[in-house]
Amino acid sequence: xxxxxEIAKLAKVSVSTVSRVLNDHAYVSGDKxxxxxEAIEHLNYSRNMSAVQLINGKTNVIGVMLPFINHPYFTGxxxxxxxxxxxNNYQLMLCQTDYNELNEINVLKMLKTKQIDGIIICxxxxxxxxxxxxxxxxxxxxCEDVGSSPVSSVFLDHYTxxxxxxxxxxxxxxxxxxxxxxxxxxxxSQMRRRAYVDAxxxxxxxxxxxxxxxxxYRIEDGVDVLRKLLQMETRPxxxxxxxxxxxxxxxxxxxxxxxxxxxxxxxxxxxxxxIAEVFDLTTxxxxxxxxxxxxxxxxxDQIMKIRELPEYRELEYRLIERSSV
Amino acid sequence: xxxxxEIAKLAKVSVSTVSRVLNDHAYVSGDKxxxxxEAIEHLNYSRNMSAVQLINGKTNVIGVMLPFINHPYFTGxxxxxxxxxxxNNYQLMLCQTDYNELNEINVLKMLKTKQIDGIIICxxxxxxxxxxxxxxxxxxxxCEDVGSSPVSSVFLDHYTxxxxxxxxxxxxxxxxxxxxxxxxxxxxSQMRRRAYVDAxxxxxxxxxxxxxxxxxYRIEDGVDVLRKLLQMETRPxxxxxxxxxxxxxxxxxxxxxxxxxxxxxxxxxxxxxxIAEVFDLTTxxxxxxxxxxxxxxxxxDQIMKIRELPEYRELEYRLIERSSV
DNA sequence: CTGAAAGCGCTAACAC
DNA sequence: GTGTTAGCGCTTTCAG
Numbered sequence: 124x125x126x127x128x129e130i131a132k133l134a135k136v137s138v139s140t141v142s143r144v145l146n147d148h149a150y151v152s153g154d155k156x157x158x159x160x161e162a163i164e165h166l167n168y169s170r171n172m173s174a175v176q177l178i179n180g181k182t183n184v185i186g187v188m189l190p191f192i193n194h195p196y197f198t199g200x201x202x203x204x205x206x207x208x209x210x211n212n213y214q215l216m217l218c219q220t221d222y223n224e225l226n227e228i229n230v231l232k233m234l235k236t237k238q239i240d241g242i243i244i245c246x247x248x249x250x251x252x253x254x255x256x257x258x259x260x261x262x263x264x265x266c267e268d269v270g271s272s273p274v275s276s277v278f279l280d281h282y283t284x285x286x287x288x289x290x291x292x293x294x295x296x297x298x299x300x301x302x303x304x305x306x307x308x309x310x311x312s313q314m315r316r317r318a319y320v321d322a323x324x325x326x327x328x329x330x331x332x333x334x335x336x337x338x339x340y341r342i343e344d345g346v347d348v349l350r351k352l353l354q355m356e357t358r359p360x361x362x363x364x365x366x367x368x369x370x371x372x373x374x375x376x377x378x379x380x381x382x383x384x385x386x387x388x389x390x391x392x393x394x395x396x397x398i399a400e401v402f403d404l405t406t407x408x409x410x411x412x413x414x415x416x417x418x419x420x421x422x423x424d425q426i427m428k429i430r431e432l433p434e435y436r437e438l439e440y441r442l443i444e445r446s447s448v
Numbered sequence: 449x450x451x452x453x454e455i456a457k458l459a460k461v462s463v464s465t466v467s468r469v470l471n472d473h474a475y476v477s478g479d480k481x482x483x484x485x486e487a488i489e490h491l492n493y494s495r496n497m498s499a500v501q502l503i504n505g506k507t508n509v510i511g512v513m514l515p516f517i518n519h520p521y522f523t524g525x526x527x528x529x530x531x532x533x534x535x536n537n538y539q540l541m542l543c544q545t546d547y548n549e550l551n552e553i554n555v556l557k558m559l560k561t562k563q564i565d566g567i568i569i570c571x572x573x574x575x576x577x578x579x580x581x582x583x584x585x586x587x588x589x590x591c592e593d594v595g596s597s598p599v600s601s602v603f604l605d606h607y608t609x610x611x612x613x614x615x616x617x618x619x620x621x622x623x624x625x626x627x628x629x630x631x632x633x634x635x636x637s638q639m640r641r642r643a644y645v646d647a648x649x650x651x652x653x654x655x656x657x658x659x660x661x662x663x664x665y666r667i668e669d670g671v672d673v674l675r676k677l678l679q680m681e682t683r684p685x686x687x688x689x690x691x692x693x694x695x696x697x698x699x700x701x702x703x704x705x706x707x708x709x710x711x712x713x714x715x716x717x718x719x720x721x722x723i724a725e726v727f728d729l730t731t732x733x734x735x736x737x738x739x740x741x742x743x744x745x746x747x748x749d750q751i752m753k754i755r756e757l758p759e760y761r762e763l764e765y766r767l768i769e770r771s772s773v
Numbered sequence: 774c775t776g777a778a779a780g781c782g783c784t785a786a787c788a789c
Numbered sequence: 790g791t792g793t794t795a796g797c798g799c800t801t802t803c804a805g
Contacts, residue, residue, distance in 0.1 A: 195518065198518035
């Protein structure tokens, strides 16, 4: 491959002039510019971006840390990040961690070794304090509430949104309420569990652990949940389900077993995915696209030094009323 | 940030010795190695990978070109790619093109400018001959049949698989058969359409354009398809649907409108996604995970010069019989 | 085993 | 406006 030197020679100019043309600098005369352009054309030249990155100390790449990509929650986030990245001439490094700490550390290390300019954490396993030391190498933005930290965040108040969901059910006469979560150790999950406990306590209902389901991510997990419900002597009359996919599975399987929604079982989903509309599912929209694009902006502004300090932005959830409650 | 020179000074060795330690070369005495390691530790040093990439002419990154990520077809592919990449210490650059030619060209250019070592094309819009010239800059692997080309490929015989699906329907007495595709101009789509025409011709059925649906990707698109079907005076009795999501939407909406599956409408899906099992959907598994991991291997082997020539690998589809036919 | 030195390809003072 | 030149941080001959 040709390099800048050969272009300079062919165009009979210096390498700096070539560089100026390449970077659209002013102060290059028309004919020299033209000569350079012709040489570039003629030699089919392209910049070697590794060299550019070395000298600029910048890659124009943002790392996206997530456990797995094949879930609408994460693709929703990524769509938002991606749209904003495209506008700002940034690329995305997709880093699937499987919630494995070693993989997560590797992503952080990529920041330190300058393979990426910043990181957006869609979801993580490792504790925050292991992440924080890396914030000095570039902006890190989490899509969950991290409190005050060198790590920025865009988040929803999952405590309030979950309580809002439960209250909505209580207002409609439900007292036997269960819920389904993804992980049981994430920040978001813990806040939700707390909201659940507080809400049930306020109406003097006992917490029944058998009505709480973890590791529910996909439609087939919802099917499993419903089947477990069928085994119980006392069933909850309502379920808060932190993924529309899982809620859809529950509703599907309920239908197969002659359980009516919402009469026999009310369901509230989360995320407001297209599948929620198809299933006429009442759901809590938590603005994934918006969250992703804001996360990118925060990272970007920090890379560009438009802003120096970490930022914490709270987004509003919305309750979408349909007919599953 | 500390650099290799400072490490050398602190460890009282030359930079080449530091480099040897960094790269696990043999022939470094125990105490020098230890001194270097201590200096690295002490200065919290990390390699600057931009410099490494410049000198090696290699990034250890593969670009993944796809129109959008929020569809199980693509996430399935990406999971396969990703698993193999992880094993081989490669990173993935996620390049969403929205089927926009300019975006697609940009991905190709990243290969030329050495931002990535190779490209896996999950799906594309632009014609192959615009892509081929870029194959000299690094391996390009397409997840569709590209014939004999400098571009490698992993693919299914979509003509045969589609015909197999239609014949399966015909054997069960169907003659009024429609289908749903994603795009209408992709290679895969064209082969499928041809299979459809040939099969119907062989049983002397006319092609009815109103039974052919394009731009069907998601569950809500399936809902639309079924609604359109309801408007027709003569409806197909069976549908071949190139996405389990769309098929699920069709079945959902059929149920709401009192149409029984398969009695009133038989449905075959594609991809064998989890949702197919939940809906008891007969489907054609086209091995997305396997396709993704093989695509990575082909690219990888070529980067590593284990193999020089492009490769064309055909995968086997499988018909998964459930109860929607 | 170790070090000196020559780049990899590019950018950006700095001088003219 | 343009060219010269000193790096960016690293790897790798080549001598010893």
